[in-house]
Amino acid sequence: xxxxxxxxxxxxxxxxxRGLYEAGVCFISSYPGTPSTEVTEEAAxxxxxxxxxxxxxxxxxxxxxxxxxxxxxxxCAQKHVGLNVAADPLYTMSYTGVNAGLVIVVADDAGxxxxxxxxxxxxxxxxAKVPMLEPSDSKEALEYxxxxxxxxxxxxxxxxxxxxxxxxxxxxxxxxxERVVPDKPYEKNIAKYxxxxxxxxxRHPIVEQRTQDLIKFAxxxxxxxxxxxxxxxxxxxxxTSYQYVKEVFGDSVSVLKLGMTNPxxxxxxxxxxxxxxxxxxxxxxxxxxxxxxxxxxxxxxxKELLPIIDEFSQNLLAKxxxxxxxxxxxxxxxxxxxxxxxxxxxxxxGLFYTLKKNNCTVLGDIGCYTLGAVPPLGAIEMTLCMGASxxxxxGFNKVRGAESEKKTVAVIGDSTFMHSGMTGLANVxxxxxxxxxxxxxxxxxxxTGHQQNPTTGYNIKGDPAGKIDLEALCKAMGFxxxxxxxxYNLKQCDEVLKEELNVEAPSVIISRRPCALLKYVKHNAPLxxxxxxxxxxxxxxxxxxxxxxxxxGKATIDNTLCVGCNVCSQxxxxxxxxxxxxxxx
Amino acid sequence: xxxxxIMIVGVGGQGSLLASKLLGHLLLSQGYDVKVSEVHGxxxxxxxxxxxxxxxxxVYSPVIDKGEADYIVSFEILxxxxxxxFLKKDGQIVTNTQQIDPMPxxxxxxxxxxxxxxxxxxxxxxxxxxxxxxxxxxxxSAKAVNIVLLGRLSHYFDLPEEAWMKSLEANVPPKFxxxxxxxFELGKNMK
Numbered sequence: 001x002x003x004x005x006x007x008x009x010x011x012x013x014x015x016x017x018r019g020l021y022e023a024g025v026c027f028i029s030s031y032p033g034t035p036s037t038e039v040t041e042e043a044a045x046x047x048x049x050x051x052x053x054x055x056x057x058x059x060x061x062x063x064x065x066x067x068x069x070x071x072x073x074x075x076c077a078q079k080h081v082g083l084n085v086a087a088d089p090l091y092t093m094s095y096t097g098v099n100a101g102l103v104i105v106v107a108d109d110a111g112x113x114x115x116x117x118x119x120x121x122x123x124x125x126x127x128a129k130v131p132m133l134e135p136s137d138s139k140e141a142l143e144y145x146x147x148x149x150x151x152x153x154x155x156x157x158x159x160x161x162x163x164x165x166x167x168x169x170x171x172x173x174x175x176x177x178e179r180v181v182p183d184k185p186y187e188k189n190i191a192k193y194x195x196x197x198x199x200x201x202x203r204h205p206i207v208e209q210r211t212q213d214l215i216k217f218a219x220x221x222x223x224x225x226x227x228x229x230x231x232x233x234x235x236x237x238x239x240t241s242y243q244y245v246k247e248v249f250g251d252s253v254s255v256l257k258l259g260m261t262n263p264x265x266x267x268x269x270x271x272x273x274x275x276x277x278x279x280x281x282x283x284x285x286x287x288x289x290x291x292x293x294x295x296x297x298x299x300x301x302x303k304e305l306l307p308i309i310d311e312f313s314q315n316l317l318a319k320x321x322x323x324x325x326x327x328x329x330x331x332x333x334x335x336x337x338x339x340x341x342x343x344x345x346x347x348x349x350g351l352f353y354t355l356k357k358n359n360c361t362v363l364g365d366i367g368c369y370t371l372g373a374v375p376p377l378g379a380i381e382m383t384l385c386m387g388a389s390x391x392x393x394x395g396f397n398k399v400r401g402a403e404s405e406k407k408t409v410a411v412i413g414d415s416t417f418m419h420s421g422m423t424g425l426a427n428v429x430x431x432x433x434x435x436x437x438x439x440x441x442x443x444x445x446x447x448t449g450h451q452q453n454p455t456t457g458y459n460i461k462g463d464p465a466g467k468i469d470l471e472a473l474c475k476a477m478g479f480x481x482x483x484x485x486x487x488y489n490l491k492q493c494d495e496v497l498k499e500e501l502n503v504e505a506p507s508v509i510i511s512r513r514p515c516a517l518l519k520y521v522k523h524n525a526p527l528x529x530x531x532x533x534x535x536x537x538x539x540x541x542x543x544x545x546x547x548x549x550x551x552x553g554k555a556t557i558d559n560t561l562c563v564g565c566n567v568c569s570q571x572x573x574x575x576x577x578x579x580x581x582x583x584x585x
Numbered sequence: 586x587x588x589x590x591i592m593i594v595g596v597g598g599q600g601s602l603l604a605s606k607l608l609g610h611l612l613l614s615q616g617y618d619v620k621v622s623e624v625h626g627x628x629x630x631x632x633x634x635x636x637x638x639x640x641x642x643x644v645y646s647p648v649i650d651k652g653e654a655d656y657i658v659s660f661e662i663l664x665x666x667x668x669x670x671f672l673k674k675d676g677q678i679v680t681n682t683q684q685i686d687p688m689p690x691x692x693x694x695x696x697x698x699x700x701x702x703x704x705x706x707x708x709x710x711x712x713x714x715x716x717x718x719x720x721x722x723x724x725x726s727a728k729a730v731n732i733v734l735l736g737r738l739s740h741y742f743d744l745p746e747e748a749w750m751k752s753l754e755a756n757v758p759p760k761f762x763x764x765x766x767x768x769f770e771l772g773k774n775m776k
Contacts, residue, residue: 009619137620169622170622171620171623172620172644173618173619246645247645247646313646313650314646314650326651326653326674328651328653328671328672328673329669329672331669331704333666336663336687336690336695338596338632339688340597340632375692376692546631546688548691560727
């Protein structure tokens, strides 16, 4: 077979990072969030780009704005819910515009592979009145990233680049180019950059005119393209949905592929609609293009045919359009589910076991520890958004009073606490509820794959950085009771938890032990079960460790998983767990 | 050429990402258009993981749907059964016979089905099942299960062994290369 491509396979997120490099970006600040994390991680591998993890998305975006103001192309990335946190600066950056180009990745998660909701970020682009580009593969991810900087500077606006899980986490072929670094001077301009009412009133008409100019751009720029095929059916589509359309229909239909989904073109859509017999919109999640087409007075079919929930696939599309799909095999067998679980040796396990044993009402937060809600621990009763555990425990205790204060706790991770737990803690200290807050400090941002944060003492490159002392911080915020426990020590956890629940004062318990998956963490030798001692009582099964199972009425340990954390042996009434280290010595 | 589909399925932490990386490299070197789709995030925590590898003249969708997989490469036998509905009617399963209990089985809420290899074959699917863990250990590391599986998969591909070796060289650290080459051969030549 002849060589058709000179390119390389590249993850969508890595292609964005490559685009940032080629566009001459000098400053990146982000908070990790699946499926956006790799953009910043990959960009950090280029020595030419300054990269950092910010405490949250709002700070990241404001930092990127400052860098743009100073005259260097800048960037921040977040997942869809992260953009809610950063919505405040975004909506007014729309008014100020930029100095050097500023591009913002927002990564949606249709299908909720790793998210707490399925919101459609295009609403933010519309509401903030900023342009949004949506690549459909890695090649476009790289090209659109560079185009986004041109648009940002030409139209004086921040630009949203919308990824989705299937574009962010798929590899396809890209062609790379050279890095070019533009340089703009900083110029003082109070009327443009100080958004007090008198100035903002003058900026708003500029925003509205910009939208009109961007619509003209959307009508003409090849980022929105028509691929004429059969004219019985015409399909308007964007992002990964375009790929499913081409997979199912090939050239048998005509396609209007929109690479820019805000603002949407009008004349282009009208002329496309006029060329086909029946018009459809294929878009995941909300009917945004569809409503726009309808507002133009054009008859179109969208959400009455295709779901508003979950991601699409080629079969879903084929079935909706009445086409045959391949039949697969069926097996007549109950296949047990394989949900994600806390790892063997996870420091969260002992803490959640203690909370459950004490019959606590646990208001949880976002991170690996959300798995404390699943069997057999089943300890967490609420998870909403980053930082919500502390706000919620305060409200819960205020209306339920002393009885609640003796059994209700907030559980929040170290990174999530730095992200948006501190303001909740200030509220507890200020408005004085006797709430107990547990900070599960595993010394890393675990869920998204081990990113550093302000409590770890290291930066995105792994070099030493500033380190925030959690105990000193909590004390400075007015908490007199700050306790530190080791979650591998069940007795200590139990005693401290009981004391802090019963005391009439707000308190913080820091449950501290590094994530068992961190490379620097030294593991003990695996444990083994002395089957002469084991009575098969299943006490050790209450902690839901993937390394322990029952075989022939006795507990058994998978020594490829066990890290010798000893939590199970503290559960055992007969001392059946023994270290393999002693027997080998 | 019509797009061909390979699914790599297993349990989080088993090394399926290296397998997909190596396949992507191999197929690209043969001049195909290639897409590889992974799901990150929760996959490290012992959950069921799937990676899609698609190749052909022009690949559109990054994912493989039910009834579309030409090959399912499975690191664990229950996962082969879980993803069976994605196999094409004349598709081929290449699977490790290793069993890893999922949490509902560990807690006693569900049972691990017995004799899954026979049950998979009874559906009419073509199943090539082998104990990759033993072969990997024989090669020198339990972690080489992924390379044993790829060696086995190479049986079904009309590609020169040299191309597979080049992709192996490009994707594994030099100090593990000999061990991985051995794992590849053991998988390939297992009777």
